[in-house]
Amino acid sequence: MMHCITSLLVIIFTLTKSSLAVQCNTNPCILGAGFSPPAYQCLQVPDNFNDVICTCPDGQSEINTPCRVCNKVNCGPNGVCIEKSFYESLFYACGCTNGSSIYIHPGPCPDANPTTPAPGICFNGGVYNTAAGICICQAGFSGPYCEISPGQTNCQNVVCANGGVCNSVATIENGVDQQCSCLDGFSGSNCELVGVSGRCTPDLCQNGGICEEKNNGVTSYAFCRCPSGIAGQCCQTPYFSCPAPGIFADSTNCKYGRYFQCAGLNLSTLSCPRGLRYNFMKMRCDSDVSCPI
Template identity: 25%
Template structure:
């Protein structure tokens, strides 16, 4: 459809490797999975551009990487309900991307890494999209890891939000989970003063965010976590900001119903003495309530989950609010994710579980066993209960997952190819073996019978431009000898080679309330931040309009089809003008204006895309 980009299919750890058009097929049973390991095939969607769509993405999908993806002005910049980690043990779900003007509907379950990606204006990150609507989702506690992410969203409204509505007939609904956290490398950069504070998603000194529901974090010593609403309003949905990394601890249960389920109790000590130092009153405690996907009997996905702090400072004690407090041996416990160790080094939590054995000193590694734990709608294989996961109490606890070295490519996935199918070896520089045709096909930017014609050889783009032929596919024969159409310029740059920056020449900064863009090789225009207007973004309605506490959007709308001017009143009220010539009610302030004609005039082909 012209209004959506949807990928149907997924690659969960099935018995038969490969892409499937359904989450599971009846003939694909767990007894065909060798050793309970991941049988997915990691693949990438590369250099895709989505603009003005409704949905971009899919429902349940694993092993799919979006590489160099640009998604702008879509209702959902990404739409994803459930995912898993990559079979290769390394890859990020999103890498090298650019997202602006829309909602990032992020999925549940697997650790979701976003790396080398820029977020522009009007982006909102949504945790656990669709979790516990129908039978979607699992325990609603994914880890969203931000690695080398540039946050350039200047919108003063909401940046991140957590689920809060219950779509079930019962109250066993804890879909407010989800952890947003910086990668260990990004945290180290902050510690050593190497991070650009103007491009950070969190306030200075903070590295993680969770829902306000996990109140035990606020009781920890030294104000290691704070309630964001006190200082940062609605930006973080009133969540809890922490100065330490957070990871997910999940306990998968079975055969419990929503009406009779006990709650889970957690105690935390912050004395750096490990589980042997769990003496006296805990520094923080909380009851975690039971979570169940769907109505009773409609889904096997149920259990408990909450954020924890890895490392040596904090130790956790977990028990049930029942008479004996014992966590049944059959339940499966999971901490963090092996991809964290594969990418940045193994992490540990100090954990004591009532009735279970978590090993020497209660140290549980992010690399602990996970065999048979997850396979889409089939959930957990029967052989996993009591035998796999962390803190397994039997005579032969399972070994950790195999260590995977991610240093060579950091999880980047190249074009899907099948070199064994082609009768002749393809030149990896400019071609690849196409899995469907079993022939050598040209990579984007190359052409000719043997793919020897480099369409970008004469482009000569500066470091601020990209050769257009690299994005137009192998079927494109772009006349790059015409320098006016060879390069696509980065924002702010212009000219045939993308080497002209009139904003820098003019020193135009839009008064710090907008971004200067090149309209041509000589002319510039300010694109104002929300809440500001005027030729140089000098006008604002803050403090004049009283709605929403006197800050944008003043309890008014921000996106109505056909409206060209959005206005607010000094004592409340909103007005929306569809006629560019209309002035609106007297005394009303214009807080947002929209161009009627968005066509740009270009002195060369390189200035517009």
């Protein structure tokens, strides 16, 4: 008799627990329209099946309730938050006024008092750093919530241009590396360099570009490696120069994880680890960053 009562209590507890569970398939994060993956996501908490995490593209999150960037933005007393990817790594803009006209501002209006973001949620043993506003992940894990395991990071975010294919290659230094195998006529770490048939000539690479050759049997190609802020097959197109000291987006090479650093007016290119891109909201390399098309 006691065994039957115990079994009944277990069944009642299980049914009650299931009825209270929140699951992503019921759309508690209200995904859809402008709030769709991968920018907005629903994540089932791995160690607690009763809860879900609703994420925002700026790295914020909510438990069992929709996450919206503008819910955590203080545009100011006269500002209005507009939720849309206006800028490469900023997922909102503020409609501000200067008294005579209304303008769009990338961030809170000048008269706003910034609010402190809510503490984050970190998976896989990650610890939330309140001062930095980021998750500190255990070795091998990555992502804004440490949700990406080592096995997931191989080639999924590595962009190989011009028909190149990413392969995970064992190395002595770090165990594994993601390398792009390029088609004939293309080169570079992401197959982004387009070759010119033939050999290097003195006037092939413009604006300080450096020429290098690759031979495939009897076929030769010349490739131009361009200085920072210069693009084009022959480095013929300047597209960025330093407006001021600081860190800036590289709109042309963002998808390869590259960004600019300006020391005074001296321009240099920095690169994130393979598969990551620079998140200007968090000032770090991250796995959840969109780039201009």
